[in-house]
Amino acid sequence: MDPAVWIEESLAAAVAETGGPDCPPILAAAIRHAVFPGGGRLRPRLCLAVAMACGKGDAEAALTAASAIEIIHCASLVHDDLPCFDNAETRRGLPSVQAAYGPAIAVLAGDAMIVLAFETLARGLVKRPQALGRLVSIVGRAAGAPYGITAGQAFESEPVIDTALYHRAKTGALFAAASEAGAAACGAPSTPWRNLGSFLGEAYQVADDIRDVAGSAEDLGKPIGIDARLGRPSAVRDMGIPDAIRKLDMLVESAIDSVPLCPGRERMHDLIRHEASRFLPEKLSRRAA
Amino acid sequence: MDPAVWIEESLAAAVAETGGPDCPPILAAAIRHAVFPGGGRLRPRLCLAVAMACGKGDAEAALTAASAIEIIHCASLVHDDLPCFDNAETRRGLPSVQAAYGPAIAVLAGDAMIVLAFETLARGLVKRPQALGRLVSIVGRAAGAPYGITAGQAFESEPVIDTALYHRAKTGALFAAASEAGAAACGAPSTPWRNLGSFLGEAYQVADDIRDVAGSAEDLGKPIGIDARLGRPSAVRDMGIPDAIRKLDMLVESAIDSVPLCPGRERMHDLIRHEASRFLPEKLSRRAA
Numbered sequence: 158m159d160p161a162v163w164i165e166e167s168l169a170a171a172v173a174e175t176g177g178p179d180c181p182p183i184l185a186a187a188i189r190h191a192v193f194p195g196g197g198r199l200r201p202r203l204c205l206a207v208a209m210a211c212g213k214g215d216a217e218a219a220l221t222a223a224s225a226i227e228i229i230h231c232a233s234l235v236h237d238d239l240p241c242f243d244n245a246e247t248r249r250g251l252p253s254v255q256a257a258y259g260p261a262i263a264v265l266a267g268d269a270m271i272v273l274a275f276e277t278l279a280r281g282l283v284k285r286p287q288a289l290g291r292l293v294s295i296v297g298r299a300a301g302a303p304y305g306i307t308a309g310q311a312f313e314s315e316p317v318i319d320t321a322l323y324h325r326a327k328t329g330a331l332f333a334a335a336s337e338a339g340a341a342a343c344g345a346p347s348t349p350w351r352n353l354g355s356f357l358g359e360a361y362q363v364a365d366d367i368r369d370v371a372g373s374a375e376d377l378g379k380p381i382g383i384d385a386r387l388g389r390p391s392a393v394r395d396m397g398i399p400d401a402i403r404k405l406d407m408l409v410e411s412a413i414d415s416v417p418l419c420p421g422r423e424r425m426h427d428l429i430r431h432e433a434s435r436f437l438p439e440k441l442s443r444r445a446a
Numbered sequence: 447m448d449p450a451v452w453i454e455e456s457l458a459a460a461v462a463e464t465g466g467p468d469c470p471p472i473l474a475a476a477i478r479h480a481v482f483p484g485g486g487r488l489r490p491r492l493c494l495a496v497a498m499a500c501g502k503g504d505a506e507a508a509l510t511a512a513s514a515i516e517i518i519h520c521a522s523l524v525h526d527d528l529p530c531f532d533n534a535e536t537r538r539g540l541p542s543v544q545a546a547y548g549p550a551i552a553v554l555a556g557d558a559m560i561v562l563a564f565e566t567l568a569r570g571l572v573k574r575p576q577a578l579g580r581l582v583s584i585v586g587r588a589a590g591a592p593y594g595i596t597a598g599q600a601f602e603s604e605p606v607i608d609t610a611l612y613h614r615a616k617t618g619a620l621f622a623a624a625s626e627a628g629a630a631a632c633g634a635p636s637t638p639w640r641n642l643g644s645f646l647g648e649a650y651q652v653a654d655d656i657r658d659v660a661g662s663a664e665d666l667g668k669p670i671g672i673d674a675r676l677g678r679p680s681a682v683r684d685m686g687i688p689d690a691i692r693k694l695d696m697l698v699e700s701a702i703d704s705v706p707l708c709p710g711r712e713r714m715h716d717l718i719r720h721e722a723s724r725f726l727p728e729k730l731s732r733r734a735a
Contacts, residue, residue: 179611180592184600188591236557241550258603261530264553265600268525271557272590275564279582286575293568293582301561302477303469311473311554314547322468 163216164201167224168192171277175269187258187266188273191235192228196249199432200335201227203357206428207339207350212420215288215343221281222292222338225274229300230331232270235263237310243383271300291341299334306331313389320390324362325355332358349417356412357429363405364436366392372438402437409433452505453490456513457481460566464558476547476555477562480520485538488721489624490516492646495717496628496639501709504577504632510570511581511627514563518589519620521559524552526599532672560589580630588623595620602678609679613651614644621647638706645701646718652694653725655681661727691726698722 172192176185201223208219238245238253239260246256255263275293282289302308309327312318336354337347369384370393384391392401409429416425461481465474490512497508527534527542528549535545544552563585571578591597598616601607625643626636658673659682673680681690698718705714 175591177592179597181597181600181604183603184591184597232557236553239553241548241553259530262600262603264525264528264530265596265603268521268556268560268589269591269594269596269600271560272586272594272596275582276586276590279579279586283579286579289582290568290572290575290578293564293578297561297565297568300557301565302464302473302558303466305558305561307554307558307561308468308470308473311470311551311558314472314551314554315470 160202160205161198163220164198164205164223164227165193165195167220168195168201168227171224171228171273174276174280175273183258183262184265184269187235187254187262188269190251190257191231191254191266191270194249195227195231197435198227199357199361200230200331202432203332203354204335204339204342206425207336207353208343210416210419210421210425211340211343211345215285218282218285218288218342219339221278222296222342223335224281225277225292225296226299226331226335226338228270228274228277229296229306232267232274233300233306233310233331235267235270239263242310242313243387245380245383247380274300288342288344291347292338295334295337295341295347299330304330313387318390323390324359328362328365329355329358332361345419352415353412353429356408356415357433360405360408360412360433361436363392363401363408366394367398367401367405367437369393371398405433405436449491449494450487452509453487453494453512453516454482454484456509457484457490457516460513460517460562463565463569464562472547472551473554473558476524476543476551477558479540479546480524480543480555480559481517483538484516484520486724487516488646488650489519489620491721492621492643493624493628493631495714496625496642497632499705499708499710499714500629500632500634504574507571507574507577507631508628510567511585511631512624513570514566514581514585515588515620515624515627517559517563517566518585518595521556521563522589522595522599522620524556524559528552531599531602532676534669534672536669563589577631577633580636581627584623584626584630584636588619593619602676607679612679613648617651617654618644618647621650634708641704642701642718645697645704646722649694649697649701649722650725652681652690652697655683656687656690656694656726658682660687694722694725 175188204223205219235254237243238248238255245253254266278292299305304326306327309323312323333351333354336350340350341347369381372381413426413429416422461478464477493512494508497503524543526532527537527544534542536542543555567581588594593615595616598612601612622640622643625639629639630636658670661670702715702718705711
């Protein structure tokens with residue numbers, strides 16, 4: 158079966174745990190809206206790809222980790238769209254959670270999803286208690302402070318932003334966690350895989366900066382020009398579009414070089430090239446798929 | 447040493463993990479502001495009291511669980527004070543986090559603290575992986591949806607509120623988790639302890655309703671009359687102050703009766719009576735300490 162289908166099924170099972178007759182229906186609907194339909198599911202796909210590359214699979218543990226990471230990502234989008242941050246009306250081509258359900262429910266849906274990510278780990282790893290501890294730590298580090306996406310977003314409230322720390326925390330951390338978690342779910346050493354996620358996360362961030370300037374709202378499913386309006390650090394503003402595209406290519410090559418020796422190394426290389434070719438809409442990309 | 451000192455030290459150690467030179471300083475300050483100085487620390491004290499009553503202690507595990515639960519509680523207060531909920535300017539006699547640091551940092555501080563609670567469990571229980579799984583589940587159930595405080599708050603966005611489910615989720619869940627977690631941290635069966643926390647949580651909620659109507663802002667350290675202004679379910683509005691005080695007394699007696707057979711049962715009874723005597727300011731309480 159296609160890993161993409163596994164991911165959707167695993168997310169559906171996780172989200173179902175927050176529903177049921179006892180859940181306030183508006184909250185349950187908002188959580189579902191935040192997770193389905195998804196975007197590229199890049200982070201859970203990376204997590205599963207690493208688990209497969211490690212070659213000694215516990216598919217259920219890897220799917221559990223992948224789902225937890227995607228739920229954290231979706232929660233961060235719900236909170237990012239709040240009026241006190243991006244005040245975004247649309248997300249993935251649909252009304253954002255705050256636009257559809259109001260900011261109060263958007264705050265609570267994000268909160269419930271952060272909790273759900275850790276509950277998902279506890280449920281899915283009940284027979285793998287050693288892996289649970291490592292995965293709670295990996296996901297927690299990428300989600301919270303000082304190194305995770307919460308800290309990354311908080312840099313925007315500082316008078317002076319350390320651009321490297323900002324991007325590493327806001328985007329890189331969850332990609333790094335996805336690659337580490339794929340290895341940890343298989344009982345493999347996870348640290349050697351961190352760089353792969355970090356490079357891919359940075360590449361994705363540069364691609365996002367390019368799209369924010371040169372893409373269309375239709376390609377993105379969300380408003381464009383937000384970074385400039387909010388005065389955020391941007392690779393494009395620092396170096397212009399051609400150099401930003403060259404930087405993106407270099408980061409993808411660094412990601413490929415960083416893959417540790419493992420049974421599925423060649424396949425992983427092909428996969429990274431294929432995935433990276435989708436970072437930019439076709440008309441912006443210089444690279445053939 | 448006084449358990450109250452253990453709790454403050456354990457919370458300080460947990461919060462220190464989100465600080466350090468790499469953390470955005472405003473976020474780090476907001477998290478510290480949210481946790482210190484604390485309120486009554488009722489939930490972590492309950493957690494430790496149950497662990498001591500079970501009589502076969504792993505003090506470090508119990509403190510870990512107690513800290514995680516208090517951090518979740520503090521996070522919920524930070525988000526409750528946001529403009530889209532209570533829009534409260536003060537908390538515990540000081541500016542609320544959103545008043546002091548703005549709503550964006552308040553959202554992020556709450557998020558980081560939810561994550562920190564689970565990271566605290568993973569760090570403190572690294573040698574007790576079996577207990578980690580149980581405690582992530584207990585804390586997650588009490589924090590998220592459908593049974594936790596997030597769901598409890600979300601009931602306020604529903605057109606019709608089921609008052610019993612609302613109070614059980616918004617206040618009861620975290621007290622129930624505190625008592626369960628104290629047992630689970632000791633490796634004792636946790637379910638028999640759930641009722642103790644549920645009754646105490648309900649008693650605390652009734653006391654809170656009484657204080658909201660009959661207390662002063664000075665006693666509470668936060669504005670009064672919020673429940674009525676927001677049209678929230680309230681025991682006092684349903685039954686009047688004298689019957690609400692009678693209900694409070696009955697709930698405390700039910701809590702006492704619910705304590706399972708254990709080495710420290712008598713001491714636990716005394717402790718519940720003493721703690722409950724502090725639920726209301728002296729002039730409102732009919733009970734001698």
